Amino acid sequence: MINKTYTQSMILLFSFFTLLSCKKDEFVNLSSTISGESNKLGTEEGGSIIANVLLTEELSEDLTLQIRIETDEINNYINENDYDPNIEYSNDLGKTWKQATNKLVVFEERNRNLKIRVNTHDDQRIEFHEEFDLLIKPQTSGLQLMGSIEPIRVSVDDNELNERENSLLGALYEVDENYNFTLIGINRDNIYSREYKAMVDEGLDPKVINDITNVTKSGVVPITKFEAIFDNSGLGGFVFNDSFDGGDKWYMGLNLLYAYYEFNRETGAPEPIEYNSNGSFGFILTHEYGHILTLNKRNEIDSSIDVFQNPDSCGELSLSEGCFLSQSVLNQFNETFYESEVQYNEPQFVTTYAMTNIAEDIAESFAYQVLQNTINPIDEESSGALQKIHFVANHPHLAEFRDEIRNVLSYAKNSIGEDRDQEPIRSFNRTKDGKRIDCTDHHAILETARKKQFKPFK
Numbered sequence: 001m002i003n004k005t006y007t008q009s010m011i012l013l014f015s016f017f018t019l020l021s022c023k024k025d026e027f028v029n030l031s032s033t034i035s036g037e038s039n040k041l042g043t044e045e046g047g048s049i050i051a052n053v054l055l056t057e058e059l060s061e062d063l064t065l066q067i068r069i070e071t072d073e074i075n076n077y078i079n080e081n082d083y084d085p086n087i088e089y090s091n092d093l094g095k096t097w098k099q100a101t102n103k104l105v106v107f108e109e110r111n112r113n114l115k116i117r118v119n120t121h122d123d124q125r126i127e128f129h130e131e132f133d134l135l136i137k138p139q140t141s142g143l144q145l146m147g148s149i150e151p152i153r154v155s156v157d158d159n160e161l162n163e164r165e166n167s168l169l170g171a172l173y174e175v176d177e178n179y180n181f182t183l184i185g186i187n188r189d190n191i192y193s194r195e196y197k198a199m200v201d202e203g204l205d206p207k208v209i210n211d212i213t214n215v216t217k218s219g220v221v222p223i224t225k226f227e228a229i230f231d232n233s234g235l236g237g238f239v240f241n242d243s244f245d246g247g248d249k250w251y252m253g254l255n256l257l258y259a260y261y262e263f264n265r266e267t268g269a270p271e272p273i274e275y276n277s278n279g280s281f282g283f284i285l286t287h288e289y290g291h292i293l294t295l296n297k298r299n300e301i302d303s304s305i306d307v308f309q310n311p312d313s314c315g316e317l318s319l320s321e322g323c324f325l326s327q328s329v330l331n332q333f334n335e336t337f338y339e340s341e342v343q344y345n346e347p348q349f350v351t352t353y354a355m356t357n358i359a360e361d362i363a364e365s366f367a368y369q370v371l372q373n374t375i376n377p378i379d380e381e382s383s384g385a386l387q388k389i390h391f392v393a394n395h396p397h398l399a400e401f402r403d404e405i406r407n408v409l410s411y412a413k414n415s416i417g418e419d420r421d422q423e424p425i426r427s428f429n430r431t432k433d434g435k436r437i438d439c440t441d442h443h444a445i446l447e448t449a450r451k452k453q454f455k456p457f458k
Contacts, residue, residue: 027110031144032057036136042155045082046122049154050094051134053107053114056147063107064139067100067116070151071132076191078130078156079201084119091115104139120156127158128197129188162186169253169449170229171200179213181226196230199256204228207275208259211282214408215289216252218401221296227253232270234454236428237284238439239291241321246303248296251442252288256281282409283367284428289405290366291359291440293329293398295321300328300397319359321440329397333362336391337384344384353428356436363439365392370402371409430455 037052053065067087071077088097089105094115098105107114118134134152138145163185164172172185181204191197199205208228216223225242229235235255243249259281261270276282297303305313305323314323317331324331337344338358349355354364365388369375376382378390392398429437429445432455437444448454 027058027060029057029060030142031146032059033147034063034138034145034149035147036149036152039150039152040155041134041152042157043120044157044159045120045127046159047156048117048119049134049156051116051118051136051152053116053136053149055107055112058110058112059107059143060109061143062109063143063145065105065107065114065116066137066139067103067105068135068137069118069132070135074131074133075194076128076131076197077194078120078132078154082121082123082127082130082156083132084121088117088119089114090117107138118154122159124160126160126162126183126186127201128186128191129158130156132156158188162188167446168227169235169446170196170227170231173204173226173228175223175226177222179209179217179222181209190231192231196256199228199230205256205259205275208256211276211285211408212252212254215285215405216292218404219289219293221248221250221292221298223252223292224249225251227251229253229255230257231255232257232456233449233452234430234456235445235449236439237288238429238442238445239288240440240442241295241297243297246297248298250292250296252292254281254284254288258284276409279371279409283371286370286405286409287363287367287428288439290363293366293401294333294362295319295330295359295440297322300324300330317358329392329395330358330362332395333388333391334358337361337388344387345381346383348384350385350388353436356438359440360436360438361388362392365389366398369393369398370405 033056035054037054041049041051043049069078069083087100087103087105089100090097091106091108091111091114093113097117105114105116116134116136132154134154136149136152138149165185165187168185168187169190170187171183173181174184175181183200186200212223212226233255236258237252237254239250239252241248242251257270259276260272262273262278262280263269264271294300301322302314302316302325303322307314307318307323311318316326316328317324317334319330349361350364350368354361365385369389369392372389375389375393376386378386393402429439431437431448431453433453434455437448439445
């Protein structure tokens with residue numbers, strides 16, 4: 001039989017060593033240094049980004065971190081429906097994931113690596129490449145935490161097919177025969193403002209679509225593509241024939257900034273206005289459609305003559321668009337005002353931009369004829385500018401459009417007089433060196449814009 005006293009002694013000794021062992025294994029540490037592994041992350045839409053948060057020393061208590069997605073200072077901000085708001089985190093190097101509660105995640109004790117995951121959605125829509133800042137803020141109550149986690153800039157690249165991306169200044173819409181506008185391309189590097197991005201994401205303003213549709217449907221030649229630009233570069237608009245088979249597929253670009261802002265005459269700063277309330281956007285739109293009406297191949301160009309193959313084959317006015325028919329507007333305009341020996345009184349042009357070339361001259365004259373509230377009668381003493389306005393008003397190819405366009409646009413409040421070189425014409429295609437670029441010369445406009453050589457209004 002075992003001695004009772006001996007047994008009790010062994011139990012006491014075992015208990016003593018057990019107590020010593022527990023004290024030796026007890027872990028207490030309430031201080032560490034925290035950091036983020038990277039301050040830049042990226043993925044393609046539909047993918048995930050994983051941010052790693054690191055501690056130099058393991059903590060003996062859980063550390064709570066608050067997670068926030070911030071976009072306030074980002075022009076190409078991510079939309080809320082482009083990512084999953086249910087943020088996830090992992091304490092075992094990504095083997096298992098938990099969902100954050102109220103944007104709070106837990107950095108569990110006895111751990112030095114926390115992974116935070118944000119999943120994005122592939123919405124199958126053409127968009128800008130989007131960004132957001134992932135902000136991670138430790139809740140340090142009861143802990144001595146050194147270091148910090150810098151905001152993480154996250155980029156999410158759009159993966160949709162993007163037509164003509166390298167030749168765009170803004171967002172490109174295909175316009176079908178029923179005047180439905182479908183976004184088919186975008187310059188993802190040109191994100192001028194949050195307002196512009198919202199306009200692209202939400203679709204064109206119905207007022208813009210209505211005015212473009214009604215103006216360009218008023219004539220015999222519609223547009224097939226429309227490029228929406230929104231920036232303070234000095235670029236007003238452009239058109240060009242996008243057909244490669246000798247037809248009429250007209251491409252129009254307009255700077256929508258002029259639909260919603262006007263420029264303070266003293267400071268040059270853009271100030272918000274009601275849509276087209278000063279008539280500037282309507283003026284630009286009318287001017288550009290004036291080009292289509294006077295440069296189209298359906299009524300104005302002799303398609304049987306190739307001026308590039310045989311420059312001397314055209315007996316009438318010849319421009320890069322082709323050989324103009326004898327009864328065309330531009331050919332008769334040329335005979336009346338450029339080839340005639342008649343010397344008209346000043347001003348010869350309705351605006352300084354009209355002096356750029358004959359195509360701009362007639363487009364400006366057309367816009368003034370349509371959008372002036374009243375047109376003074378002419379006599380022998382009338383200026384060349386007023387004579388041109390009356391020429392446009394009475395030419396059978398153009399005379400019918402005044403009332404139709406005026407019915408769908410806010411009027412441009414301009415008059416031929418001392419203020420003829422002021423708004424809205426200064427918004428047209430002026431470079432930093434003061435030169436004017438023809439708004440039918442798409443190549444020159446594109447190159448000038450890429451080089452940032454248009455003169456903004458500051």
